Amino acid sequence: MPLHTDNSFIPGDALSSATTMDIVLDALKELVDYELAVVLGWDGKDTLRVHTAAGPLSSPRLAKFSLSLSGRPDLEALLRADRPKLFSEGEDHVDTYDEVLDLPEGHSCLVSPLILHGRTIGLLTLDNRRCGVFEPSVVSFIGVVSRLIAVALAQGEAARALRTQNETLAEERNRLLGQDSDAFRDFAGTSPAWLEVIGLIKLVAAADTPVLLLGETGVGKEEAARVLHRLSPRSDGPFVALNCSALPASLAESELFGHEKGSFTGAQGLRKGRFELAAGGTLFLDEIGELPAEIQPKLLRALQEGCFERVGGERPVYTDVRIIAATHVDLNKAVAEGRFREDLFYRVSVFPVRIPSLRERGQDVLQLAELFLSRLRLRSGWSEAYFSPEALDGMLRREWTGNVRELKNAVERAVILARGGRIEAVHLQNSEWQPGRTREQTGSDQASSLSREPGLNREFFPLAAALGSPRAVPASSSGSEADSADRAQPAILPLKEVQRRYVEAVLAFCEGRVYGPQGAARFLEIKPTTLQSMMDRLGVDRKGRKQG
Numbered sequence: 001m002p003l004h005t006d007n008s009f010i011p012g013d014a015l016s017s018a019t020t021m022d023i024v025l026d027a028l029k030e031l032v033d034y035e036l037a038v039v040l041g042w043d044g045k046d047t048l049r050v051h052t053a054a055g056p057l058s059s060p061r062l063a064k065f066s067l068s069l070s071g072r073p074d075l076e077a078l079l080r081a082d083r084p085k086l087f088s089e090g091e092d093h094v095d096t097y098d099e100v101l102d103l104p105e106g107h108s109c110l111v112s113p114l115i116l117h118g119r120t121i122g123l124l125t126l127d128n129r130r131c132g133v134f135e136p137s138v139v140s141f142i143g144v145v146s147r148l149i150a151v152a153l154a155q156g157e158a159a160r161a162l163r164t165q166n167e168t169l170a171e172e173r174n175r176l177l178g179q180d181s182d183a184f185r186d187f188a189g190t191s192p193a194w195l196e197v198i199g200l201i202k203l204v205a206a207a208d209t210p211v212l213l214l215g216e217t218g219v220g221k222e223e224a225a226r227v228l229h230r231l232s233p234r235s236d237g238p239f240v241a242l243n244c245s246a247l248p249a250s251l252a253e254s255e256l257f258g259h260e261k262g263s264f265t266g267a268q269g270l271r272k273g274r275f276e277l278a279a280g281g282t283l284f285l286d287e288i289g290e291l292p293a294e295i296q297p298k299l300l301r302a303l304q305e306g307c308f309e310r311v312g313g314e315r316p317v318y319t320d321v322r323i324i325a326a327t328h329v330d331l332n333k334a335v336a337e338g339r340f341r342e343d344l345f346y347r348v349s350v351f352p353v354r355i356p357s358l359r360e361r362g363q364d365v366l367q368l369a370e371l372f373l374s375r376l377r378l379r380s381g382w383s384e385a386y387f388s389p390e391a392l393d394g395m396l397r398r399e400w401t402g403n404v405r406e407l408k409n410a411v412e413r414a415v416i417l418a419r420g421g422r423i424e425a426v427h428l429q430n431s432e433w434q435p436g437r438t439r440e441q442t443g444s445d446q447a448s449s450l451s452r453e454p455g456l457n458r459e460f461f462p463l464a465a466a467l468g469s470p471r472a473v474p475a476s477s478s479g480s481e482a483d484s485a486d487r488a489q490p491a492i493l494p495l496k497e498v499q500r501r502y503v504e505a506v507l508a509f510c511e512g513r514v515y516g517p518q519g520a521a522r523f524l525e526i527k528p529t530t531l532q533s534m535m536d537r538l539g540v541d542r543k544g545r546k547q548g
């Protein structure tokens, strides 16, 4: 036979562990007359799972088979003895594959530990329905083969882990490079409430314990999760985040666990889920309380056993990830209402950490504002931006309902309004298009205090100006007579008319600009294309006049 000359083999093409094992068991079949050969891998704790099964008796059910060693002291003893064992005819023994296979009594059965340098790697079993098929002479041969299989199994698993880690790192790096990410920035704050959080994060970071971050929206739960990851022994591994809210069950499963090629229409290739991408690192599950009920048992299994199947896949996939979950809803209530599984709740909430709201963090507001401003100063035209004393005071007094996220956005908006110069309190007070209020004020107080300064009102409070109403914000719901009178005062306009007038006013304020940092879309926090179609729908042109 001529020598095979294809030398295009490169490490990246290395055979998968499963293929290697298929080849080995196939070759073994030529020497040993088995009907079922199974290689089981050991998870290092208690479980043996089928890695490869070959022979006419193997079946897809077997591929999912696993067994607990604590329930099988006979197998544990066999692994300890590190010697193959041939079960003789009539010898009583527990049938390993009892649950999935019906083998006749007295069938031939040979079991051999897979041990490498004294470390248990797994187990090899050979079965044949007929009695006495395996000669005693075959036992020592299988002992030698088992050592080779142990090497192949260990190397295959190591190569797989390395490959997954490489891919994950590359994917995560690309993802981070593609964003304006805050992942590597400071974690500002020195208030007692914040220092307590830092203390807890430092404490729990080193352990592999699941952490549950609780807190209002925008308080910095994801930021805290990133810091926790960076402080943990997994910091060299990836940090992968998934927002569980608004994910339909079908999408959530494939996002979490990936899918096999052709598992559903449009699944053109194998795609790894976040669990696999996070291997060796941390998986951050944001808004875990919103996870669809159908997925919760699958997540529980992945957390408990470290294994799952890709959508459309049969082979179990194993990963080692640390879970950090976050929620802004009360998970206890979700459990009581049956929306969240209790067992999953206990699994993820081993170490809860509450991230305080900005209201509880005192002077941290100023540190954070300075931090955000220092980042913005790096942008062209804004290097001279600074806060006036009144602006600093206003920030301290304001009730930041949207927390750090709201503060961050407000600082950016203020820099734009201040045209990269001195930021006044009024630049930060511009909150018609967000729900922030000063700590002392109600919504109506805020509207009226703004309207007390006519120029300010016109320039920075376009809704009130646009509607021509003395009170654009409804009165507080104290139920007093004065309140009822206030409520009755403004004419109620159709929503479309309010939208039209408001868009016109914002456009006028932006001098007809739709795009760019000082464009209306930016202020309205919508895409310019969305604003354009809204303008078409409302009949408003760029100069803010009604068309037609």
Ligand SMILES: Nc1ncnc2c1ncn2[C@@H]1O[C@H](COP(=O)(O)OP(=O)(O)OP(=O)(O)O)[C@@H](O)[C@H]1O
Binding pocket: 182, 185, 186, 187, 188, 189, 215, 216, 217, 218, 219, 220, 221, 222, 223, 224, 286, 326, 328, 368, 371, 404, 405, 408
């Ligand atoms: N201590 C901090 N230092 C710097 N930036 C922070 C800090 N905390 C939060 N941020 C920034 O504030 C914004 C909101 O934070 P984050 O997304 O972590 O909040 P969250 O609590 O996870 O919000 P949600 O509940 O909406 O998911 C992000 O842009 C984040 O980078």
